[in-house]
Amino acid sequence: MSRSKQKEPNDFFTNVYEVTKLIPYGRVTSYGAIARYLGSGRSARMVGWALNSSHSSREFIPAHRVVNRNGLLTGRHHFGNSTLMGQLLENEGLIIEDDQVVNFNEKFWDPLSELS
DNA sequence: ATTCTGACAGCAA
DNA sequence: TTTGCTGCCAGAA
Numbered sequence: 001m002s003r004s005k006q007k008e009p010n011d012f013f014t015n016v017y018e019v020t021k022l023i024p025y026g027r028v029t030s031y032g033a034i035a036r037y038l039g040s041g042r043s044a045r046m047v048g049w050a051l052n053s054s055h056s057s058r059e060f061i062p063a064h065r066v067v068n069r070n071g072l073l074t075g076r077h078h079f080g081n082s083t084l085m086g087q088l089l090e091n092e093g094l095i096i097e098d099d100q101v102v103n104f105n106e107k108f109w110d111p112l113s114e115l116s
Numbered sequence: 117a118t119t120c121t122g123a124c125a126g127c128a129a
Numbered sequence: 130t131t132t133g134c135t136g137c138c139a140g141a142a
Contacts, residue, residue: 042124048123049140052123068124068125069124078123129131
């Protein structure tokens with residue numbers, strides 16, 4: 001009955017996209033937070049991998065709102081121009097200093113808490 | 117099928 | 130304190 005092998009529309013990647021799109025404007029989250037929300041707290045690397053394919057999605061994925069747990073813009077190199085990610089965040093009212101989100105703790109948006 | 121990689125995170129020295 | 134290694138998991142070659 002259960003389509004065990006059937007690949008459901010909600011893949012890990014799709015799940016990551018959905019959560020990422022839920023990140024409010026002017027807020028940021030971490031790969032680990034998303035990974036934990038998905039149920040695999042230590043698969044943070046997969047989140048980044050998924051976001052790597054986010055450009056493949058027809059929807060706009062605010063991947064620039066996803067940084068590592070240090071608030072560091074680790075994925076900025078994947079936005080074409082390395083400064084694009086920081087500029088996007090600054091455009092949303094965030095402050096980027098030394099490729100790092102200032103007041104990261106303040107701007108941090110945890111899907112575990114916000115989406116419960 | 118096997119091997120390698122990857123936008124991280126946690127822990128050890 | 131910083132630096133480095135390991136674990137994690139899924140997709141790509």
